[in-house]
Amino acid sequence: MTACAKSVGLALGAALILTLPAAAERLVTSVSSHRVLISSNFTGTDIVLFGAIEDDEKPSSQERGYDIVVTVRGPAQTFVARRKDRMLGIWINVESRQFIDVPSYLAVLSSRPPDELGPSDFLRRNRIGLVNHTLQQRIGADFADVVSRDPFRTAFLRVKMDQGLYHEEPHGVTFITPSLFRASVPITGIAPTGNYEVETLLVSGGEVIARQSTAIEVVKTGFEELFAQAAREHGFLYGLVTALLALGTGLLANFMFRRD
Amino acid sequence: MPVPRLGPATVSIYLPIAELPVNLFVILGLGVAVGFISGMFGVGGGFLMTPLLILVGIPPAIAVANVPSHMAASSLSGALTYWRRRLVDLGLGLVLLSGGIIGTAIGVWVFSILLRVGQLDLVVGLSYVILLGIVGGIMLAESARAIMRAQHGAPPIVRRPGTHAWFHGLPLKLRFRQSRIYVSAVPITVIGFGIGFFGAIMGIGGGFLLIPALIYLMRVPTTVSVATSLFITLCTMLIATVLHAVENHTVDIVLAFALMIGGVIGAQFGARAGQAIRAEQLRLLLGLLVVGVAIRVAIDLVAVPREMFTVFGMEQLQ
Numbered sequence: 109m110t111a112c113a114k115s116v117g118l119a120l121g122a123a124l125i126l127t128l129p130a131a132a133e134r135l136v137t138s139v140s141s142h143r144v145l146i147s148s149n150f151t152g153t154d155i156v157l158f159g160a161i162e163d164d165e166k167p168s169s170q171e172r173g174y175d176i177v178v179t180v181r182g183p184a185q186t187f188v189a190r191r192k193d194r195m196l197g198i199w200i201n202v203e204s205r206q207f208i209d210v211p212s213y214l215a216v217l218s219s220r221p222p223d224e225l226g227p228s229d230f231l232r233r234n235r236i237g238l239v240n241h242t243l244q245q246r247i248g249a250d251f252a253d254v255v256s257r258d259p260f261r262t263a264f265l266r267v268k269m270d271q272g273l274y275h276e277e278p279h280g281v282t283f284i285t286p287s288l289f290r291a292s293v294p295i296t297g298i299a300p301t302g303n304y305e306v307e308t309l310l311v312s313g314g315e316v317i318a319r320q321s322t323a324i325e326v327v328k329t330g331f332e333e334l335f336a337q338a339a340r341e342h343g344f345l346y347g348l349v350t351a352l353l354a355l356g357t358g359l360l361a362n363f364m365f366r367r368d
Numbered sequence: 369m370p371v372p373r374l375g376p377a378t379v380s381i382y383l384p385i386a387e388l389p390v391n392l393f394v395i396l397g398l399g400v401a402v403g404f405i406s407g408m409f410g411v412g413g414g415f416l417m418t419p420l421l422i423l424v425g426i427p428p429a430i431a432v433a434n435v436p437s438h439m440a441a442s443s444l445s446g447a448l449t450y451w452r453r454r455l456v457d458l459g460l461g462l463v464l465l466s467g468g469i470i471g472t473a474i475g476v477w478v479f480s481i482l483l484r485v486g487q488l489d490l491v492v493g494l495s496y497v498i499l500l501g502i503v504g505g506i507m508l509a510e511s512a513r514a515i516m517r518a519q520h521g522a523p524p525i526v527r528r529p530g531t532h533a534w535f536h537g538l539p540l541k542l543r544f545r546q547s548r549i550y551v552s553a554v555p556i557t558v559i560g561f562g563i564g565f566f567g568a569i570m571g572i573g574g575g576f577l578l579i580p581a582l583i584y585l586m587r588v589p590t591t592v593s594v595a596t597s598l599f600i601t602l603c604t605m606l607i608a609t610v611l612h613a614v615e616n617h618t619v620d621i622v623l624a625f626a627l628m629i630g631g632v633i634g635a636q637f638g639a640r641a642g643q644a645i646r647a648e649q650l651r652l653l654l655g656l657l658v659v660g661v662a663i664r665v666a667i668d669l670v671a672v673p674r675e676m677f678t679v680f681g682m683e684q685l686q
Contacts (some may be wrong), residue, residue, distance in 0.1 A: 148622075150382040151389040186682040190486050193676075198669045201486040201678070212681070263677035270675070297382070297389040332384040339385050339617050347613025350621050351606045354437040354628055358444025361632035365445075 132164040133174075135320040137308045144295055144326040152272075152297040155180075155324060159308055161287040175219045175311040176281045177236050178291045180324075182213025182273075183302030189264050205260045206246040212300045213273050214238060217280030217291045226314040234309065234316055238265055238276045272296040301326045385620035386430045392626060394424055399630020403442040406631065407638025408645075409654045410446055410594040412439035412573030412601045415500060415661060417627070428488065430620060432479070432571035433612035437624040439573045440605035442631035446639060447602045450595030457546035457596045460556065460588070464578070464600055467557035471564025472608065476615065479569050493669045495570050500662035503580060507655030514648035547588040547596075556586070564604065573601040576658060590647070 137159040144153055157178055186208050190201040216222065222237030231240045242253050243261055256262075268274035273296060281291045293306075303325055310318040328336055338346045381392045398420055406413035414435050421431035450456055482488040538552035559581050563574035575597045582593035613619040642650060 146382060146384075148382050149380065151380045187679050188486070188682060189677055189679045191677055192673055198490070199671075199673055200490055204486055206682075260677070263675075264679060267675065267677055267679045297380075298387065300387065328384060332382060335384040335621055339613065339619065339621075343614040343617055344610065346621070347610035347619055350437050350613065350619050350624050351440065351609045353621070353625060354441040354606065354609065355444060357625075357628045357632050358441040361441075361636060362445040362448055365636040 133310060133312075133318045134162040134164075135308055135310050135318040136160045136162060137306075137320045137322060139306060139322060139324055142322075142324050144299075144324060146301070146326065146328045146332055147330055148332060150297060150332075152299070153295050155293045155295060157291045157293065157306065157308070159289050159291075159320070161289075161310060161318075163287065173312060174286075175225055176283075176289050176291070177216065177218040177222065177225070177309040177311060178281055178293070179217075179235065179307045179309075180213065180215040180293050181211040181305045181307070182300060182326075183211075183304070184209040185212040185300070186210075187264070189260050189267070191260070191263070207264060208244045208246055208251065210243050211241070212302075213295075213304065214241065214268070215275040215277075215293050217277045217293065219279065219281040219283065219289070221278035225311050230314060236309065236311070238269075238274055271298065273298065295326065299326055301328060381622060381626070383430075383620045383623050385618065386426060386623060388425070390424070390426070390623070395623065395626040396630040398424070399438060399627040400634035401630075402438070403631035403634025404638035404641070405634075405657070406439070406442045407446060407635030407640075408642035409576075409638075409650060410598055410642070411575035411579070411654070412443055412605065413631075414439055414567070414572035414574075415496070415570070415576060415658070418571035419496070419661065419665065426623070428492075428571075429483065429616065430618050430623070433609075433616060433618035434620055434624045434627065435571050436573070436605040436608040436612070437619070438627035438631045440602055440609065441628040442635040443573075443575075443598050443601045443605070445632065445635055447595075447598040450591075450598060453595075455546065455591050455595035456599045457544050457588070457592050458599075459542070460544045460547050460582075460592075461596050461599050461603075463542070463553050463556045464560035464563070464596070465603060467560025467562075468564035468567075468600065468604055469607070471561035471566075472568045472604065472611070473564075475565040475568025476611065478565075482569075490669075492570055493665050495566060496665040497662050497669065499566065499570075499577065500658050500665070503577060504655050504658030504660075504662055506580065506584075507651055508659060511648045511651035511655055515652065518646075518648065544588075547582075547586070547592050549586055549588060551586065559585070563600075567604065568608070573605055575601050576654065 137157055140156040140158075144155065159176065161174060186206060187210065188204055188206055190204045192199045193202040194200075195202070216236070216238055218225070218236070222231055222240065225231065225236060228240075231237055235241050239256055243264065244251055244253050245260065265274060269276075272294070275294060281289050283289045303323055306322045306324060308320045309316050327333070379392045380389045381395075382389045398417065402413040402417045402420070405411070405416060417435045417438060418431050421435065422428055426434075447456070479488070482491050538554045540553045541550060542553050543550045559578070563578050566572070566577070567574045578597045578600065579593050582588040582597065583590055588596070609619060609624075645653070
């Protein structure tokens with residue numbers, strides 16, 4: 109089912125590329141760093157994206173009015189959302205849904221609010237804006253992305269935004285000159301490790317006239333990577349070291365604080 | 369899960385396994401505070417530490433896996449002292465441990481099932497309210513009576529060697545010399561099993577359950593109860609740390625170490641504070657603390673939640 113949806117998406121994407129007007133505009137983008145390194149004092153960081161709109165047509169067609177949408181998507185993960193309700197005076201999880209292979213991190217920055225950029229089906233097709241992303245749910249045996257007003261869908265977006273993992277900035281892309289822009293993408297301290305896709309769209313007159321993709325990688329370094337690897341691959345040894353550390357710390361304190 | 373807001377004046381440290389930054393002083397402070405209580409009352413302090421860690425934003429599965437090493441470190445000093453004074457009943461401890469290991473294994477299994485079906489919070493919450501409420505209530509009533517007797521100048525009630533309960537008729541009788549009891553191994557194994565089972569689910573060592581069970585049910589002398597309980601806490605918590613590391617890969621050595629450092633310092637001062645207070649007053653304080661935690665958890669169960677929805681990654685549920 110997912111594979112089917114993917115192939116439909118691919119076909120759609122291919123059709124889209126074919127229907128792109130043979131415009132003269134090109135996008136060039138660059139990020140401040142392709143690797144976010146997590147060390148012991150990591151609490152989050154900002155990735156700055158710079159971009160330029162190259163226009164072959166002279167005189168330039170800037171009067172068309174350009175808009176930029178920068179979307180950053182973290183590694184796909186499956187989540188479980190649960191809803192509480194009151195039973196016998198106690199709040200209990202009563203209902204749950206799975207969100208299958210949705211971005212673990214998602215940031216949408218644009219030069220204007222997404223809903224001003226075009227009709228809603230255009231926004232959904234090009235995944236412009238948080239609410240226009242496909243969030244596939246499993247409801248019983250069915251897979252579907254339900255209506256945007258679905259309480260689980262809105263709650264999922266709300267919780268993710270509260271955590272800082274989903275982020276939307278309607279004026280997060282600023283133009284330095286009419287053809288030069290920048291955007292600052294906040295990577296929160298709890299951002300998962302892995303590959304992040306950075307997609308930049310040039311939107312004008314209700315269509316995408318150029319797109320550019322790059323990637324950043326969030327990785328642990330030094331001791332953080334060493335510990336994570338040890339915990340993953342040598343569980344017994346790692347547990348034994350932690351247990352011995354507890355014994356050692358206790359013994360040391362006992363020795364240091366002895367009164368006789 | 370709320371992420372603690374980090375101001376410019378805080379020192380934060382990244383937890384490589386939990387994959388989130390925390391305020392180092394908050395974690396050290398928690399270690400010291402709970403270690404103090406641990407040293408003062410001769411309990412592990414897990415019933416305080418696990419809810420507190422969840423409160424500061426550590427996911428429950430990570431909290432439960434990292435409290436044991438803190439308990440092991442802060443109970444070591446006390447266990448050593450009792451061991452040197454030959455107050456640990458090794459035989460009683462081994463019988464309790466045999467039940468405890470089975471209980472822990474089944475508890476870890478039930479924990480993962482509850483996590484998957486989404487009812488872990490409910491079962492843990494109810495267990496806290498019921499177990500802590502009952503044990504804390506009994507402690508309060510008993511210590512209040514003891515304090516009143518002391519004020520009226522009446523002699524404290526000593527052990528009643530003649531008392532017989534129904535379980536004294538069970539087979540497999542063993543003699544435990546230090547504890548001065550001659551009972552069947554069956555009820556002791558059952559107590560060990562219960563402590564192990566609830567310990568694994570609730571993220572506690574179970575000292576505050578085990579000590580009253582030994583004193584009031586088994587008629588073991590108080591000092592031997594506390595000494596044996598501390599010894600068992602130390603052993604089970606070391607085993608639990610290794611088990612969590614092998615089974616769930618949720619032991620975060622940075623978090624564990626920060627908690628330990630605070631814990632052993634707090635425990636030293638707690639032990640000194642505990643010696644300055646009379647035994648029945650100490651039990652009254654512990655009873656108040658246990659009942660307080662039970663009430664706090666009960667409020668969380670009935671109060672209207674700020675957010676009706678929770679979202680967890682599937683990886684955290686396996």
